[in-house]
Amino acid sequence: MMKFLSQVGDYVKEAGQAAKYIGQGMAVTFDHMRRRPITVQYPYEKLIPSERFRGRIHFEFDKCISCEVCVRVCPINLPVVDWEFNAEIKKKELRSYSIDFGVCIFCGNCVEFCPTNCLSMTEEYDLTVYDRHQLNFDNVAMGRMPTKVTEDPMVTPLRELAYLPKGEMEPHNVSHTERRAGKRPEEIIDEAMSDPKPPASESE
Numbered sequence: 001m002m003k004f005l006s007q008v009g010d011y012v013k014e015a016g017q018a019a020k021y022i023g024q025g026m027a028v029t030f031d032h033m034r035r036r037p038i039t040v041q042y043p044y045e046k047l048i049p050s051e052r053f054r055g056r057i058h059f060e061f062d063k064c065i066s067c068e069v070c071v072r073v074c075p076i077n078l079p080v081v082d083w084e085f086n087a088e089i090k091k092k093e094l095r096s097y098s099i100d101f102g103v104c105i106f107c108g109n110c111v112e113f114c115p116t117n118c119l120s121m122t123e124e125y126d127l128t129v130y131d132r133h134q135l136n137f138d139n140v141a142m143g144r145m146p147t148k149v150t151e152d153p154m155v156t157p158l159r160e161l162a163y164l165p166k167g168e169m170e171p172h173n174v175s176h177t178e179r180r181a182g183k184r185p186e187e188i189i190d191e192a193m194s195d196p197k198p199p200a201s202e203s204e
């Protein structure tokens with residue numbers, strides 16, 4: 001009899017523990033129901049890259065003066081600037097320009113330091129190819145502007161999930177004119193300017 005009661009006690013205890021663990025698991029499940037969806041049906045849907053996104057570099061051949069500043073500031077001396085000196089006009093003439101995006105780390109140094117602004121970073125991030133040598137873009141390939149996610153008729157653009165309005169759960173139906181969550185950079189600057197902190201020497 002005692003053995004039977006002991007077995008029943010063990011059974012009830014284990015059933016209680018199982019119910020507790022099921023409850024914990026369901027709590028995690030229900031918690032996810034209150035969270036924002038993070039699934040994007042790529043490539044039919046794409047997130048709109050942020051304004052300062054550092055994607056594939058665009059090059060404007062006519063603006064380049066072959067100064068090679070981009071090569072010197074590049075951490076791996078990556079851009080290849082092929083030029084010839086024209087003795088008649090005493091100027092360098094650009095023959096070709098290339099960057100191997102299979103090696104580039106998209107740091108943006110070349111774009112920052114180019115004196116004629118002939119380099120710019122685009123929002124293109126999808127650079128998949130079968131042969132990595134195809135990622136060595138010449139000036140013609142670099143001169144092509146990518147199709148914007150917002151203008152691509154094949155793609156449904158989605159706003160970045162972090163920018164959804166507060167409390168918004170469904171990213172697919174949010175209007176582009178709706179207010180973003182959080183503060184804009186200019187608002188943070190305005191706040192900092194209107195409430196300057198006293199210098200360290202004054203506060204001591």
Ligand code: SF4
Binds near residue numbers: 075076111
């Ligand atoms: S983005 Fe950076 S790594 Fe790429 S070419 Fe420019 S400087 Fe070099």
Ligand code: SF4
Binds near residue numbers: 066068071113118
């Ligand atoms: S820094 Fe700009 S102008 Fe100079 S070689 Fe590079 S791309 Fe051309």
